[in-house]
Amino acid sequence: xxxxxxxxxxxxxxxxxxxxxxxxxxxxxxxxxxxxxxxxxxxxxxxxxxxxxxxxxxxxxxxxxxxxxxxxxxxxxxxxxxxxxxxxxxxxxxxxxxxxxxxxxxxxxxxxxxxxxxxxxxxxxxxxxxxxxxxxxxxxxxxxxxxxxxxxxxxxxxxxxxxxxxxxxxxxxxxxxxxxxxxxxxxxxxxxxxxxxxxxxxxxxxxxxxxxxxxxxxxxxxxxxxxxxxxxxxxxxxxxxxxxxxxxxxxxxxxxxxxxxxxxxxxxxxxxxxxxxxxxxxxxxxxxxxxxxxxxxxxxxxxxxxxxxxxxxxxxxxxxxxxxxxxxxxxxxxxxxxxxxxxxxxxxxxxxxxxxxxxxxxxxxxxxxxxxxxxxxxxxxx
Amino acid sequence: xxxxxxxxxxxxxxxxxxxxxxxxxxxxxxxxxxxxxxxxxxxxxxxxxxxxxxxxxxxxxxxxxxxxxxxxxxxxxxxxxxxxxxxxxxxxxxxxxxxxxxxxxxxxxxxxxxxxxxxxxxxxxxxxxxxxxxxxxxxxxxxxxxxxxxxxxxxxxxxxxxxxxxxxxxxxxxxxxxxxxxxxxxxxxxxxxxxxxxxxxxxxxxxxxxxxxxxxxxxxxxxxxxxxxxxxxxxxxxxxxxxxxxxxxxxxxxxxxxxxxxxxxxxxxxxxxxxxxxxxxxxxxxxxxxxxxxxxxxxxxxxxxxxxxx
Ligand SMILES: Nc1ncnc2c1ncn2[C@@H]1O[C@H](COP(=O)(O)OP(=O)(O)OP(=O)(O)O)[C@@H](O)[C@H]1O
Ligand SMILES: [Mg+2]
Numbered sequence: 001x002x003x004x005x006x007x008x009x010x011x012x013x014x015x016x017x018x019x020x021x022x023x024x025x026x027x028x029x030x031x032x033x034x035x036x037x038x039x040x041x042x043x044x045x046x047x048x049x050x051x052x053x054x055x056x057x058x059x060x061x062x063x064x065x066x067x068x069x070x071x072x073x074x075x076x077x078x079x080x081x082x083x084x085x086x087x088x089x090x091x092x093x094x095x096x097x098x099x100x101x102x103x104x105x106x107x108x109x110x111x112x113x114x115x116x117x118x119x120x121x122x123x124x125x126x127x128x129x130x131x132x133x134x135x136x137x138x139x140x141x142x143x144x145x146x147x148x149x150x151x152x153x154x155x156x157x158x159x160x161x162x163x164x165x166x167x168x169x170x171x172x173x174x175x176x177x178x179x180x181x182x183x184x185x186x187x188x189x190x191x192x193x194x195x196x197x198x199x200x201x202x203x204x205x206x207x208x209x210x211x212x213x214x215x216x217x218x219x220x221x222x223x224x225x226x227x228x229x230x231x232x233x234x235x236x237x238x239x240x241x242x243x244x245x246x247x248x249x250x251x252x253x254x255x256x257x258x259x260x261x262x263x264x265x266x267x268x269x270x271x272x273x274x275x276x277x278x279x280x281x282x283x284x285x286x287x288x289x290x291x292x293x294x295x296x297x298x299x300x301x302x303x304x305x306x307x308x309x310x311x312x313x314x315x316x317x318x319x320x321x322x323x324x325x326x327x328x329x330x331x332x333x334x335x336x337x338x339x340x341x342x343x344x345x346x347x348x349x350x351x352x353x354x355x356x357x358x359x360x361x362x363x364x365x366x367x368x369x370x371x372x373x374x375x376x377x378x379x380x381x382x
Numbered sequence: 383x384x385x386x387x388x389x390x391x392x393x394x395x396x397x398x399x400x401x402x403x404x405x406x407x408x409x410x411x412x413x414x415x416x417x418x419x420x421x422x423x424x425x426x427x428x429x430x431x432x433x434x435x436x437x438x439x440x441x442x443x444x445x446x447x448x449x450x451x452x453x454x455x456x457x458x459x460x461x462x463x464x465x466x467x468x469x470x471x472x473x474x475x476x477x478x479x480x481x482x483x484x485x486x487x488x489x490x491x492x493x494x495x496x497x498x499x500x501x502x503x504x505x506x507x508x509x510x511x512x513x514x515x516x517x518x519x520x521x522x523x524x525x526x527x528x529x530x531x532x533x534x535x536x537x538x539x540x541x542x543x544x545x546x547x548x549x550x551x552x553x554x555x556x557x558x559x560x561x562x563x564x565x566x567x568x569x570x571x572x573x574x575x576x577x578x579x580x581x582x583x584x585x586x587x588x589x590x591x592x593x594x595x596x597x598x599x600x601x602x603x604x605x606x607x608x609x610x611x612x613x614x615x616x617x618x619x620x621x622x623x624x625x626x627x628x629x630x631x632x633x634x635x636x637x638x639x640x641x642x643x644x645x646x647x648x649x650x651x652x653x654x655x656x657x658x659x660x661x662x663x664x665x666x667x668x669x670x671x672x673x674x675x676x677x678x679x680x681x682x683x684x685x686x687x688x689x690x691x692x
Binding site for chain 2: 051093
């Protein structure tokens with residue numbers, strides 16, 4: 001399998017000016033004044049991505065995700081290191097494509113197409129598809145400065161996915177569209193996956209990563225701390241998320257760990273409609289009052305259910321703890337499901353411990369319904 | 383995922399060209415990249431012209447208004463009020479002004495172009511010098527419109543250009559283009575770091591205008607004085623001088639004319655032979671070509687930090 005993206009030893013340093021002299025006059029008047037300092041936004045990042053892979057990039061704010069994507073797209077030159085790209089690339093970097101506000105949507109589509117390396121008649125050939133996809137309609141001839149931010153992103157996304165790129169790079173842009181458009185983008189991304197295109201995705205939405213990406217790269221303060229399967233990636237990401245919190249808020253939540261998930265019978269096989277019981281073993285370094293959460297995911301990564309954290313308080317004592325989960329009846333259909341469990345803080349915002357794919361449940365179902373859950377409708381002619 | 387995997391089509395990318403993003407791409411690589419994006423340059427020129435004159439059908443007419451005003455004012459001042467005695471002075475003036483206008487508008491328009499398009503620079507990868515080059519491209523369009531107007535003037539006034547000098551025109555034009563492009567690209571990069579550079583540029587351009595023989599004749603004014611002190615070369619350090627003189631030699635035609643005031647002979651242009659003009663123009667083309675490469679190299683160093691300065 002050929003690699004479409006090869007990142008080799010990328011470093012990126014920014015110079016931070018503490019006192020900016022951006023004019024000639026000031027520089028002449030205050031020579032040598034204004035201190036500056038080097039800031040490393042990326043530190044020795046190397047990885048390669050094979051054709052057809054979908055890779056999620058995770059990391060908390062300021063960890064260097066956007067910087068990494070910008071260097072890959074060639075918007076930003078790395079300080080040292082090299083990136084090799086095979087095939088054409090279309091990118092959507094943070095809100096919008098840099099459209100020219102004075103020009104109409106139509107003119108911007110042509111211009112943006114040219115930016116991505118297309119000839120005018122190549123853009124003309126896909127123009128209608130772009131407009132259809134964006135659902136901009138008659139606004140296509142309106143100046144872009146009158147677009148809403150959602151319309152702007154829709155048009156940008158429509159161009160990026162219709163130019164037939166081998167590599168698609170998306171940085172948190174999907175958050176702006178309305179729900180329907182977001183679903184449409186998701187569909188298109190999934191279609192891209194089937195078509196064997198390479199996709200690089202930055203998002204803070206763990207569900208999205210779980211659903212789309214088989215592989216995840218986690219950045220922390222400019223360093224690559226994890227590169228591997230998404231399930232582990234999400235775990236590493238969550239650990240780093242609260243690790244970095246600890247250093248600032250110094251809350252007493254270190255070393256809570258979910259050690260195991262077991263069932264009384266020892267098996268995770270269940271018949272549809274039957275109940276289930278899990279024992280979750282948790283070790284904690286200190287006493288802690290938090291909340292317990294569980295999630296159930298389908299194998300496609302869809303979230304089936306997430307319990308309400310606010311109604312499940314747990315008092316962890318130092319040492320080992322056991323939390324029981326009782327599910328009265330599991331109305332799931334045939335299939336394999338993943339159970340995630342975790343501990344969150346009192347306000348239900350910060351994840352203190354997380355176990356991704358803590359258990360895999362296999363459900364056997366004898367009925368004829370299709371889908372994910374059984375709702376057993378009774379149908380009568382009236 | 384498993385049922386998906388079987389459905390995945392394999393895109394064969396084994397023959398696809400490999401692009402490399404590195405800390406400092408070579409000059410050759412950058413020029414090749416620039417050449418590869420000429421289609422984009424064309425589209426940017428068109429959109430530049432559109433943005434400037436959007437919504438006005440008379441766009442091109444308006445764009446010609448300022449140069450026409452300048453031409454009229456200079457003609458009134460130098461020919462009518464100051465009575466410089468040069469016959470058909472409007473032709474002399476016009477042939478120099480179209481050269482100056484192209485240079486001036488390119489540089490003025492380019493100084494802030496990278497800053498103005500920061501949104502684009504931060505989001506899309508393309509050779510950044512294309513922004514300045516598209517401004518220069520738009521002025522090239524106006525240059526040709528003005529050239530057409532000049533031709534109309536020549537016909538109306540029944541003025542014969544120097545036909546044998548006409549082949550110099552493309553050479554002088556390419557030199558002008560490279561010079562305007564070089565200065566514009568360099569300035570577009572420098573102003574990102576020093577925002578008030580734009581004001582300094584304006585002043586320097588004013589100065590250069592008066593050091594270029596556009597509204598006056600060099601031969602007829604300061605040439606003798608400079609020659610006496612052996613300083614003639616100083617005047618020709620300004621690369622715009624030979625370019626403007628070549629255009630004037632082509633369109634105005636004559637070097638010596640009879641004054642409309644006194645009837646005496648006026649030396650309007652240098653007495654250079656055609657061969658001399660060729661040598662001057664080719665040497666200048668070589669120098670300006672090297673200058674442009676130097677600018678490309680310098681701009682490559684400047685553009686690395688655009689993202690954090692914008
Ligand atoms: N142009 C710049 N000049 C100076 N520092 C910068 C510049 N761009 C980014 N940085 C710094 O680099 C670090 C990484 O920024 P980056 O935008 O890559 O973060 P991110 O992971 O995308 O964050 P977010 O989740 O908020 O989008 C930040 O600390 C930021 O302050
Ligand atoms: Mg970001």
